[in-house]
Amino acid sequence: MLGTNLYSGEKKSIIYVLGLYLSSTILLIATFFTSYYYYEREQFVHDEKEILKKYTLELEEKLSVLNESSDERLLYPRFDNFKSAIYDIDKHLIFSTIENIDIKNFKQNFFTKDANSYLISSLTPYYLGAAYIVIQKKSKDVDILNNLIYIAIITVIITVITSFFLVNIVLRPLRENIKLLDSFIKDTTHELNTPITAILTNIETIDSSSCDEKTLRKLDRIKIASASISNLYQDLVYLLLNHKTSLQNIDLNLSQILIERIEYFTYMANMKKIGFIMNIKSDVHFTADRKNMERLIDNILSNAIKYSNKSTVINIVLKDSLLSIEDEGKGMSKEELDKVFTRYLRFDKTQGGFGIGYSIIKSIIDEHNMKIDIESKKNRGTKVTLTW
Amino acid sequence: MVKILAILVLFSTIISASEFEKNCLTCHGGDFKFHIIMNKYTLKYSSEKRIKKAIFEYLKEPSIEKTILPFEYIKRFGLKEKSTLDDKTLRDMVDIYYDKFNLQSKLY
Numbered sequence: 001m002l003g004t005n006l007y008s009g010e011k012k013s014i015i016y017v018l019g020l021y022l023s024s025t026i027l028l029i030a031t032f033f034t035s036y037y038y039y040e041r042e043q044f045v046h047d048e049k050e051i052l053k054k055y056t057l058e059l060e061e062k063l064s065v066l067n068e069s070s071d072e073r074l075l076y077p078r079f080d081n082f083k084s085a086i087y088d089i090d091k092h093l094i095f096s097t098i099e100n101i102d103i104k105n106f107k108q109n110f111f112t113k114d115a116n117s118y119l120i121s122s123l124t125p126y127y128l129g130a131a132y133i134v135i136q137k138k139s140k141d142v143d144i145l146n147n148l149i150y151i152a153i154i155t156v157i158i159t160v161i162t163s164f165f166l167v168n169i170v171l172r173p174l175r176e177n178i179k180l181l182d183s184f185i186k187d188t189t190h191e192l193n194t195p196i197t198a199i200l201t202n203i204e205t206i207d208s209s210s211c212d213e214k215t216l217r218k219l220d221r222i223k224i225a226s227a228s229i230s231n232l233y234q235d236l237v238y239l240l241l242n243h244k245t246s247l248q249n250i251d252l253n254l255s256q257i258l259i260e261r262i263e264y265f266t267y268m269a270n271m272k273k274i275g276f277i278m279n280i281k282s283d284v285h286f287t288a289d290r291k292n293m294e295r296l297i298d299n300i301l302s303n304a305i306k307y308s309n310k311s312t313v314i315n316i317v318l319k320d321s322l323l324s325i326e327d328e329g330k331g332m333s334k335e336e337l338d339k340v341f342t343r344y345l346r347f348d349k350t351q352g353g354f355g356i357g358y359s360i361i362k363s364i365i366d367e368h369n370m371k372i373d374i375e376s377k378k379n380r381g382t383k384v385t386l387t388w
Numbered sequence: 389m390v391k392i393l394a395i396l397v398l399f400s401t402i403i404s405a406s407e408f409e410k411n412c413l414t415c416h417g418g419d420f421k422f423h424i425i426m427n428k429y430t431l432k433y434s435s436e437k438r439i440k441k442a443i444f445e446y447l448k449e450p451s452i453e454k455t456i457l458p459f460e461y462i463k464r465f466g467l468k469e470k471s472t473l474d475d476k477t478l479r480d481m482v483d484i485y486y487d488k489f490n491l492q493s494k495l496y
Contacts, residue, residue, distance in 0.1 A: 067431065070423055074494045088492075089434035095495045126434035128491050137486070 014171065020165055025159045033148050038142045048140060049110055055082045055135045055356035063127035073143055074128070080348050086123075094129055098136045099381035106132055115139050148184040170342065187286055189236040196233050199226045224267045235360055238295050246290040247367070254284045261297045265305060273311045280318040286388065288368045296364045299357045300384050307382070315383075326383035332376040340374060408484045411473060426489040428456040436486060443482050447471040 021026050062077035076095050077084075085096035091106060117139045123130050184191065188290070203223055208216060262276055269276065286293070307329035315326040332363050341362045365372050365386060376382040416422070426439075434438045445453045450468045471478055487493075 067427060072494065073496055074491065076495050088436070090437060092435060094492050124429040127431065127436045128495065129430045129439075131434045 011230045014167060015185050018167060021163050021166075022159065023164075023298060026156060028157070029152065029155055029174060033152055037144055037228060040142070042144055044140065044144070047111060047357050048112075048117045048137075049055070049119060052082075052110070052117060052137060055084075055137065056121045056133050058126070059084050059133055059135065060123060063123075063130060063133075067127040082135055084136065085134040085217060086128065087132040087134070088133035088263055089126065091132070096134075098134065101134065101368055103134060120160065124221070135273075175261060180378045183261050185236060186240055189233065189240060192229070192236075193232050196226065196230055200230060219339045221271075227264065227267065228302075234295060235299065235356055238291075238360055239356060244303055247292065249287050249289055251285055251287050251292060254323070255280050255282050257290070257319060258316070258323070261294060261301060262316065264298075265301050268302075269314070271273060271303050272279045272305065272308060274305060274308050277313050277315045280316065281320065284318055285321055296361060296386075297323075299361050300386075304329070304382070304384075320388050322385065324385040326381060328381040329379045331380050331382050332374075333378050337374060337376055407477075408481060408488075411477065411481050412485070422485070422489050425456070426485075427489065430491050431454055436490070436492075439490075440479075440482050441488055443485070447473075447478060447482070448475075490491060 012082075024111045034259065049343070058079065059077060066074050066077065076097070078097055083096075085101050086094045087096050087103070087106075088094055093101070093105075103118075103120065104119055111118050115138060117138050121133050121135075125132050127334075164311075203219065203226065206219065213217065258280060259278075262278070266276075285308035301314075302327050304327040305359045307331055308314060308327045314328075315324070317324045340358045361372065361384075368388070370386050370388040373385040373387070374382065395431075429439045429442060433442050434440075440453070441482065442456075447468075448471060450470060452462060452467065455462060473481065
């Protein structure tokens with residue numbers, strides 16, 4: 001999870017920015033193409049109309065000549081490049097060279113149907129009684145939409161590729177900073193290992209019976225302090241090695257582990273006069289990695305103690321598929337709750353830590369398919385409930 | 389049955405034709421340009437219904453406003469006299485005139 005990878009918060013921002021950029025670009029392209037499509041269509045209609053008008057004039061001329069004829073039979077004018085029909089003022093068909101002609105709306109002067117373009121024009125005077133002339137010709141073959149779709153697809157692909165390059169360029173400094181921070185923490189962690197081990201083993205070997213009360217209290221404080229450092233160390237190790245070590249999922253007695261972890265934190269809790277109210281069902285079993293479970297419980301517990309007010313209680317409930325830890329501490333506002341899983345984010349700078357606790361919690365519960373529910377009220381306390 | 393019908397149609401056509409001769413051709417015989425009049429009506433009124441209506445109304449009550457003839461012509465020969473035929477006969481005569489001279493049926 002560390003290394004050069006980006007965290008979920010940053011990924012979300014990238015997706016937002018990318019989405020915004022892509023959608024605005026696509027919207028722009030769509031607007032441009034739509035306008036272009038309508039412009040081309042308008043152009044097509046204009047060109048077709050011009051040709052059809054010319055044909056109408058040709059026919060009109062022939063009809064006027066025919067109208068003057070005194071012949072017994074009148075040959076209706078026929079043309080190679082278009083067909084025509086004439087209607088009287090009451091819209092009855094007089095004559096047509098167009099097959100299956102069926103005009104209903106004489107107001108619509110231009111339309112296309114089945115790859116043919118039609119123009120209806122009014123005529124005065126009514127040569128041969130014709131008040132309307134309909135001209136039909138094969139439509140000019142232009143596939144505006146198809147061409148546009150190809151161009152649109154290519155443009156969108158280019159935009160997507162460019163946006164990825166852009167994101168990469170923009171993110172490079174950010175990534176380098178994260179890399180720097182991660183490697184700093186990594187180096188520090190390595191350096192912490194030896195002194196912590198030395199302190200802890202030495203404290204364990206001190207014979208407490210030979211110490212007076214004052215020294216014992218000091219020893220307790222050293223124990224708590226080194227336990228805190230040890231915890232932090234474990235957290236950092238988890239973050240650094242989490243995905244590099246394989247999990248050993250075994251059947252765990254969760255009740256037992258929980259009691260052990262509570263005992264481990266008793267020193268720390270006692271310092272703030274915090275009591276534990278425990279409602280722990282015995283022999284609750286869960287298959288998981290032991291170290292991960294300890295990390296999970298440690299993080300929730302240490303958070304609860306860290307942010308609890310003095311002389312309060314922490315409620316711990318363990319049931320078959322539920323673990324809840326409730327404190328009477330500072331609590332969090334809604335905005336803080338929304339960002340609680342963001343790594344390196346700390347709401348209360350007066351407390352120690354790197355702001356990685358909830359990030360670890362989230363990572364572990366995700367790994368073990370658990371669900372987390374955090375209820376919190378400012379100055380009232382926080383209740384963390386895990387279910388599985 | 390078909391034969392009887394055919395005879396009836398033929399008979400009524402002959403009667404109509406002779407009626408037309410009696411009612412129209414007695415005056416407008418000889419070189420009267422029936423087709424020119426039809427051309428002018430067609431140019432102005434377009435459809436069968438409107439042409440027939442215009443001819444009927446003119447014959448019933450001839451006036452300068454209703455005539456399709458040029459003003460010079462009217463000035464020289466004057467307006468036609470009102471038709472003395474009853475409405476039905478006049479309509480029948482207009483129908484025969486239209487059937488004989490209309491331009492649309494000449495088209496092929």
